[in-house]
Amino acid sequence: MQPRRQPPPAPRPRGNCPGAPLLALLLLLALRGAAAAPAGPEDPRRPQDAGLSRGLLQQAARAALHFLNFRAGSPSALRALAAVQEGRASVSAGAAPVNPKEGCKVDLVFSTERYNSEEGEEHFGNCSARVFFKNQKPRRAINVTCTQLLEKRKRQQEDYLLYKQMKQLKPPLDVVSIPDSHGHIDPSLKPIWDLAFLGSSYVMWEKTTQFLHYYLAQLTSVKQWKTDDDEIDFDYTVLLHEFSTQEIIPCRIHLVWYPGKPLKVKYHCQELQTPEEASGTEEG
Incomplete structure (x- = not known):
């Protein structure tokens, strides 16, 4: 035989x-480890x-x-x-x-x-x-x-161009929604969207967990304030889409920005489940 x-x-x-x-x-390594390990509690x-x-x-x-x-x-x-x-x-x-x-x-x-x-x-x-x-x-x-960061001089030039565009906008800003119902962003409103995305990055960083993922869905209102200095100072409301729960969360955000200076952000989100975690403030 x-x-x-x-x-x-x-x-x-x-x-x-x-x-x-x-x-x-x-998965293969985990299965091998389980087969070879002796019975009993593992070292935490x-x-x-x-x-x-x-x-x-x-x-x-x-x-x-x-x-x-x-x-x-x-x-x-x-x-x-x-x-x-x-x-x-x-x-x-x-x-x-x-x-x-x-x-x-x-x-x-x-x-x-x-x-x-x-x-x-x-x-x-x-x-x-x-x-x-x-x-x-x-x-x-x-x-x-x-690695491969945007070259500093080019970044400064692009930021200052956006800054000039924002300064030329005449308040009050009549913004209904960005993007519109067709997903389109008018080129004249692109600087507002980019700044709103920048400020919302802090909110999404604060709220992201190993289970929750947020995406900036829409900018629904903008109010730009006149200031005595050169900073851009405005309030806006965004809708954050949380994918695992499919919830749409409105957040009011106050942003102060000037090219080359730390970003200042304050926010408050309308959440009924965890109201103690619904607001924050930070300077970059």
Whole structure:
């Protein structure tokens, strides 16, 4: 009788697997670890897989981008997410491995593009970030570094041009909705939208969690104030779309901006579930 043929061994994992293979690789490693580990409780101090998924990496990338956009304080330097390239998540130290709701740490690399990118324009650059999602205040801590930043002189020129356009607008601004019902933004209103997006980046960064993702859906009102100095000072109302709950959340935001200076933002969002977390203020 011939000996029974053994099945071929599982392929050895390779490093830096992009996209979907990364998820399969981590699942394979988790299964092997579970089979080899002895029975009994695990050391909670040891970093554990937190059920890494594409969605969690996307959440971390969005949070890092909102923080980056707000910190830059420049409408011309706004970035949008192009693609998540790789990442790893682990449960925060001291948290139970079976309960990722206690918080998690995400290390990732992602590519970006200019928010107002033109057709055919290449990706803006890569970013590496470490994002801590926590279920108590402060809710997240972010460390992000990016390459291929917009050249400083060009950014200053574009910001000053937008600043001049805003200063030339005559109050009161009669803004009903940006974009309109057809999704169109009139070129004359583009500076208002860009500044509103910049200020909203702080609000979305504050509110993004490992489970909640916000998107700026519409700007519904704008009131620009006359000031004794050169700063742009205006109030506006936005509608934020939260994807997992499909809720539309109105937020009133007050923004003070001048090219090259830190951005100042105050806001209040109409939320019935967590009113204690519905407002904030920050200077970039």
